[in-house]
Amino acid sequence: MNENNYPKLHNATWPGIVGKGPDSEPPISFDSMLEMTAAAEVDGVKFDGVDVGLLEPHVDINNMDEIKRLADKVSSFNLNIGTLVAPIWGGPAMGSKEERAQFIEQVRKSCIFGSKLREMGVRPHGVIRIDSASTPENWAVDPVNNTKLIAQTFREACDVAADYGEKLAAEGEICWGGMHSWKTMIDTLEAVDRPNIGFQADMSHTLLYLLGYNRPEDRILPKNFEWSDREALTEGLRTLTNALRPWTIDFHVAQNDGTVHGTGSHDKTGRHCQALDPNGKLDIAKDAGHWLRDKKGELTKAFKHICWDGCMFSNDVMQQQQTWNDILATMIKVRQLHGWYEPEKKPVVETVR
Template sequence: MNENNYPKLHNAMWPGVVGKGPGSEPIIPFDTMLEKTAAAEVDGVKFDGVDLALFEHLDINMSDDDIKRLADKVGGYDLKIGSLVAPIWGGPAMGTKEERAQFVEMVRKSCHIGQKLSEIGIRPSGVVRIDSASSPTAWDADPAGNSKLIVQTFQEACDVAAEYGEKLAAEGEICWGGMHSWKTMLETLEAVDRPNMGFQADMAHTLLYTMGYNREQDRILPENFDWSDRKTLNDALKTLTKALRPWTIDFHVAQNDGTVFGSGSHDKTGRHCQALDPNGKLDVAHDAGYWLRDENGQLTKAFKHICWDGCMFPNEVMTRPQTWNDILATMIKVRQLHGWYEA
């Protein structure tokens, strides 16, 4: 058995929420997600923690006593807490002055919760995740002007986050304007230019960056790409990760079949496949190394935990124990190949 104990292995709680609700299936309760996570076990290895969404499951306006109760609940399952998703969608980052102020306020509230969880001792690592809360179509109406607004909002959010000792990670996903291609994402990060601004790579989403979804001119893979051509895919992933890895401070292990999908109110984005989906285009454990190691093959150790992200699966799949064991087994393989040991 491989003895690597880092990075820690986390499960995301938001797949119980994202794509659920009206127009889709019911939300899977927070307690159910915790129970499924804690119950998963492969050869004696279990999940180390969870990453949380501060919406639906949890109240962004929770009191400090509520934060303590949350810590006690998660800790009761012998799990830690890692990264948090800020509920910023009510105020687009390229919106009106009032909307952008609301965005920053949601970041502030999220950072307060993060700081308290860290002080309690249940959150040894993690960031606060954000996106532009704006569509690529809306962004396309005025790329320069809208990018300027997004950058300004992110800078203000970073300055607030710094007061709480928090880092912000921008989610690389094709459904967020100004972040919908690898080049627009890189331009946004460089323009924000704050020491506590970084990138969150999700393997299911970043694969679509190579395909030029929502921004054809930034495609890396050739049109009508033959997925059996592994060398060309490897080269595309190397191009992508060389640009964005230096910014990466949060990482999601995931699988994708090269298509887009949306459900409920969520726009179409990279389809999260089950860990062992035969249609998956990624060699998950191998390809995670492009993010976890630099060009010389050295581990970056840029983050202390990695998280599985699998959104918009049917509830029947989500509540099946084997689903979580398969996910955990895949995460273990990533750590075996690209992990390290700390006493």
Template sequence: MPQNNYPKLHNATWPGIVGKGEGSEPVIAFDKMLEMTAAAEVGGVKFDGVDIGLFNPHFNVDGSDDDIKKLADKVSSYGLEIGSLVAPIWPPDGGPAMGSREERKRFVEQVRKSCHIAKVLRGLGIRPHGVVRIDSASTPEAWAKDPAGNTKLIAETFREACDVAADYGEKLAAEGEICWGGMHSWKTMIDTLEATGRPNMGFQADMAHTLLYLMGYNKPEDRILPANFDWSDTAALQQGLKTLTAALRPWTIDFHVAQNDGTVHGTGSHDKTGRHCLANDPNGKLDIARDAGYWLRNENGELTKAFRHICWDGCMFPNQQMTQPGTWNNILAAMIKVREQHGWYE
């Protein structure tokens, strides 16, 4: 029987930026992220591609079509394809999705620019699959001042963004992360998605972030696992994951493989989020291959095939770790196990 070749295995480039700079460690150059991704190899298997954040200094969302072509040429020169893109929808260039009318217009415009880039890359043949990722660019604290009103505003902005994305043949995926208002618990995330109500709007699940949904960080009343949960109780953890994924899996159109030690962490301007751990971190609370299956298979254990690539998201690792070849080989090995257990062959 041939080895599974789907979903394709991607690495993310934005961990070279997120949590870096502004008094933290230096940004890791885009070329360096590509170099490390392309060099990783386990048992003859390599990464198939990269997911890219469309923000400086890696790439300027206002770049020309010629700049987009240069991006495609650069990535392909490493033998990689491009998958999902992250739209830079945050202030000052973007704006909170529940902000003023002007801020919300800027948000939608940043989505438009990102969708244009996505379409051009598709046309160049280097981007066979993937979505454009967004969030609310708003804090849970600001959202909590008027939950119903702010959810309505976020949904209105998301609908406008979805309509723009549809003009480019793109889907938008809202990232489930506890630091984004209206998306900071699994229930508020579903409320926002339902209120948006567009066919090209879905959910981006990240295993490190969704683990914290179980704990109710930033919205304790929505916790699934009890306070002071005993992490050695794997049966309860798996039942919690089943509850969570049953609710969010139908929305999921983009997926990040990751590890988490069950704590909240942030560096630089990216604060109060899931602590991404190395794939082999002894403090990791997830069995990566097993627990990815709750997202990649339905309640009957059947593959959903809802996305054709999966991505490793390892934000806020120290640069010393990120520049070690062994780090990327360990990550790739974990992703290969996910594909061996929950992939398919075409």
């Protein structure tokens, strides 16, 4: 029997909200997301925790009383909390002075949540996830100065996060300006120049970096690439991960069929497929190793948990318990191949006033 107990296995709660709403399907409640996560089980193994979007209607980030409610609620399902998503979309990172200030304020509130949850002992690891809240089209109007603006906003956000002992992870996704290709992502991170910022890799989104969606000049795989050419795909993944792995501090296990998808108000981005989708282009457990191991094949142990992000799954799919069992089984395979064992330590719980 495989005894690896790290990285911990988390499920994301925000797919109950993202891509839902009046112009799509209704949101799925926070309680329902927790119930389905906690109910998943494969050969006695269960999810260890959840990554949480600090988004309404699940969480009201403006109400600090929500912190204890959130801790108590998640703990009641015998789950921990990991990475938190900061709701920064009201003000683009390359927007006006006022918009950028709003962005930073949302990061500050998220960091308060994060630090208090750590003090409560329910959040042993994880970062604060951000993006540019800007489109590739708007970024492309003035790439140089817009990258400078994003970097300035991220720097100020990093300084705020440092006050709370938090790290920020910028999600690489083709729909976010300045991080819509692997090269623009690196340019942005290098321009920020802060020790507490890194990259959040999602296997679905980063697959489309290989194809140059929204920035063809940065594609890695050739035009008219045949997905049956596994050797070329593997080499492309090596190129991509060698460039971004040194920055990676948060990681989403995912599948993608090589297409883009959007629902509700969410822009088209890498399609998140079910774990066992026959059209999926990734060998999930094997390809996760490109992110979890260095060039020499050694484990990086750069993060203590990995998360599944089922964004824009239909409600019908999400409300089937088998969906989450299949996801959990896939994540267990990732840990069997690329995990490690550490003696468990009881968290130090401090009194939070």
